[in-house]
Amino acid sequence: MSEQREVFKGLSAAEFFYRNREIAGFSNPTRALYQTVRELVENALDATELYGILPEIKVVVTQDKNDPMKVFVDVSDNGIGVPPEEIPSVFARVFYGSKYVLRQTRGIFGLGIKMAVLYSQITTGKPIYIKSSTPESPIIAEYELMIDIKRNMPIIISERVARKRRKTHGTHVRLCLEGNWQQARRRVEEYIKRTAMITPYATLILEAPGTHLVFKRTTKVMPSPPRIGKPHPYGVDIEMLKHLFRNHGELYLKEFIVTCFDGAGETTAADFLKWSGLRNKKLKNLAPEEIATLSKKLKEYPYWRRPRPVTLSPVGEKLLKKGLKSVLRPEYVAAVSRKPLSYRGNPFIVEVALAWGGEIPAQEKPLLYRYANKIPLLYDEGADVSRRIVDTIDWSNYKVKFPAPLAVVVHVCSTKVPFKGIGKEAIADVPELEKEIENAIKDAARKLRAHITMVERVHEVIRRKVTFSKYVPEIARSLAEITNMEEEIFEEKLFNMLEREVKKTAQFIEETKITTVVKSRSR
Ligand SMILES: Nc1ncnc2c1ncn2[C@@H]1O[C@H](COP(=O)(O)OP(=O)(O)OP(=O)(O)O)[C@@H](O)[C@H]1O
Ligand SMILES: [Mg+2]
Known part of the structure; x- marks a missing residue:
C-alpha cells in the first residue's frame, strides 16, 4: 500500500471557476472574447429593460498595438447603474448579484461578469475598470478591481468618486484579456445581430477592427418588465x-x-x-x-392554479415580427406567442416566428435562431431541443420544399430555463417544453402555409391574366360578329374583368410586400 496521504482542503467558488473556466464558456481566446462580450451585453440589457429604460448599448473592441492577441472590451449602457458600495462585490465576487429571485432575467447565476474578470486577470494580469452611476445619485463612482481567488473576495486597486455634471445614469465596464478578434469576429457580429432581432426597442452599436455595426431601435415599445414572483x-x-x-x-x-x-x-x-x-x-x-x-x-395536489406569468416578459408577436423584419428582411413573417404553461412549477412561454423569402437565402434545412430569455444561443445547436424538433417536422405539410428560404426563431422564456450547462448555450429536453415548442412551430407553420397558398394563387391569377390577355382580341372579335355589336365594347369588358381579379391580388401583394417575387415571376 502506498505511504502517500491525501491532503484535504476546501475550494472557494472563485478558485473552482479559475480551475474550471471551460464550463462557463471561457475555453480559449476566441470563445473567451465572445463570452466576455456576451456577459457584458446581457448585463447591460438587464440593467435597462427590467426597469423600463430603452436600452442604448455600445460595445467597443480594440486590439493592443504591440500585441494583437491582447484585446480591450468596453461596454457602456444607460441602465440603472450599481450603487458604489455594491460595485466591488458585484464585479469581483463569484456568486454575488441581484437576480436570485423569481423573475425572468438574462442573468441567473451571479457569475457572468466575474468569469470575464477572472479570465482577464489570468491572461493579462489587468484589473476590470468600472464607472457607474444610479439615476438618483449625485455622484459617479469609478473602480479598478481584481479578484482574490483564494478567498473569493474583491481586491480594490483604485476607487474614486466624482460629482455628476449631467443627470445621466448607467455603467461603463472595461476589460483587457487575451482574445482572438479575427476568429471571434463572426460570432460576435452574429450575436449582436441576433440580439438586435429580439430587442427591436434597443439601440446596439459594435465597433471593432474592421467592423462597425449599428442597429438603431425601430420601435419605442418594450415588453412589460417582469415582476418578482413567489414559488409555486x-x-x-x-x-x-x-x-x-x-x-x-x-x-x-x-x-x-x-x-x-x-x-x-x-x-x-x-x-x-x-x-x-x-x-x-x-x-x-x-x-x-x-x-x-x-x-x-x-x-x-392536482388543483393548484397554474403559475402566474407576471414573472415573465415575452417579446410578443408584434415585436417579434418587427425585429425579424428589420434584421432579416424577409418577404413574410408568421409569429406566435403561446399561452403560459409550467413545468415543475416554473412558468414558461414559448414564442416562435417563421421568416420566409426576401433576403433569407434558400437552404437545405431551416435556419434556426434559438433564444432563451431573449439571449441568443449560438453554440451547441446540435444539442438543443429546438434543433431536433425543427428537423423532425415534415415541412412539406406546410408547402415548404427544400431548398427553401426559411428561418425559424424559437424563444423560450421562463423563470428557470433548463439550460444544459453554465455557459447557457443549449436547452435540455423537458417534455412539457418540447411539446410546446413543437405546437408553437406548427401554429406558425400553418400561418406560413396560408401565406404560401395565397402567393401561389397570386401567381396563378397573373399567369391567367397573361394567357387570357392574348385571347381577348380574338374573343371580342367573335362576340362582336355574333351579336353585331362593337368589338371595342367586348374588349374593354373582358379586360376589366381581368383587372378586377388582378386588383384583389394586388391588395394582397401590397399587404404582404411580396412584390419582388410576383414581379419576377410575371415577366
Ligand atoms: N451593467 C450593469 N448595470 C447594472 N448592474 C449590473 C451591470 N452589470 C452587472 N450588474 C449587477 O451585477 C450582478 C452580477 O452580474 P453577473 O453577470 O456576475 O451575474 P448575473 O447577471 O446576476 O447572472 P449570470 O451569471 O447569469 O450572468 C447582476 O446581478 C447585476 O445586479
Ligand atoms: Mg450576467
Whole structure:
C-alpha cells in the first residue's frame, strides 16, 4: 500500500471557476472574447429593460498595438447603474448579484461578469475598470478591481468618486484579456445581430477592427418588465420549505400556503389540507416527517392554479415580427406567442416566428435562431431541443420544399430555463417544453402555409391574366360578329374583368410586400 496521504482542503467558488473556466464558456481566446462580450451585453440589457429604460448599448473592441492577441472590451449602457458600495462585490465576487429571485432575467447565476474578470486577470494580469452611476445619485463612482481567488473576495486597486455634471445614469465596464478578434469576429457580429432581432426597442452599436455595426431601435415599445414572483407548490422541496419556514414560524399551515406560494387562495389552501390529511398546525410545531409529507403532497395536489406569468416578459408577436423584419428582411413573417404553461412549477412561454423569402437565402434545412430569455444561443445547436424538433417536422405539410428560404426563431422564456450547462448555450429536453415548442412551430407553420397558398394563387391569377390577355382580341372579335355589336365594347369588358381579379391580388401583394417575387415571376 502506498505511504502517500491525501491532503484535504476546501475550494472557494472563485478558485473552482479559475480551475474550471471551460464550463462557463471561457475555453480559449476566441470563445473567451465572445463570452466576455456576451456577459457584458446581457448585463447591460438587464440593467435597462427590467426597469423600463430603452436600452442604448455600445460595445467597443480594440486590439493592443504591440500585441494583437491582447484585446480591450468596453461596454457602456444607460441602465440603472450599481450603487458604489455594491460595485466591488458585484464585479469581483463569484456568486454575488441581484437576480436570485423569481423573475425572468438574462442573468441567473451571479457569475457572468466575474468569469470575464477572472479570465482577464489570468491572461493579462489587468484589473476590470468600472464607472457607474444610479439615476438618483449625485455622484459617479469609478473602480479598478481584481479578484482574490483564494478567498473569493474583491481586491480594490483604485476607487474614486466624482460629482455628476449631467443627470445621466448607467455603467461603463472595461476589460483587457487575451482574445482572438479575427476568429471571434463572426460570432460576435452574429450575436449582436441576433440580439438586435429580439430587442427591436434597443439601440446596439459594435465597433471593432474592421467592423462597425449599428442597429438603431425601430420601435419605442418594450415588453412589460417582469415582476418578482413567489414559488409555486409544484416546484418545492424540503430544503425550500425549511428556508421559507425561517421567517414564518408563527404562521399556521393554511396561512403559510396562501402567503408564501403562487397558485393558492384561501379556498384552495383549505381544500389542500383536507385532501392531504395534514393538520392546520403552526409551522414551528411541524415534525420533520410532517415537513417531508407536506413537500410531497404539495407536489401531488392536482388543483393548484397554474403559475402566474407576471414573472415573465415575452417579446410578443408584434415585436417579434418587427425585429425579424428589420434584421432579416424577409418577404413574410408568421409569429406566435403561446399561452403560459409550467413545468415543475416554473412558468414558461414559448414564442416562435417563421421568416420566409426576401433576403433569407434558400437552404437545405431551416435556419434556426434559438433564444432563451431573449439571449441568443449560438453554440451547441446540435444539442438543443429546438434543433431536433425543427428537423423532425415534415415541412412539406406546410408547402415548404427544400431548398427553401426559411428561418425559424424559437424563444423560450421562463423563470428557470433548463439550460444544459453554465455557459447557457443549449436547452435540455423537458417534455412539457418540447411539446410546446413543437405546437408553437406548427401554429406558425400553418400561418406560413396560408401565406404560401395565397402567393401561389397570386401567381396563378397573373399567369391567367397573361394567357387570357392574348385571347381577348380574338374573343371580342367573335362576340362582336355574333351579336353585331362593337368589338371595342367586348374588349374593354373582358379586360376589366381581368383587372378586377388582378386588383384583389394586388391588395394582397401590397399587404404582404411580396412584390419582388410576383414581379419576377410575371415577366
Ligand atoms: N451593467 C450593469 N448595470 C447594472 N448592474 C449590473 C451591470 N452589470 C452587472 N450588474 C449587477 O451585477 C450582478 C452580477 O452580474 P453577473 O453577470 O456576475 O451575474 P448575473 O447577471 O446576476 O447572472 P449570470 O451569471 O447569469 O450572468 C447582476 O446581478 C447585476 O445586479
Ligand atoms: Mg450576467
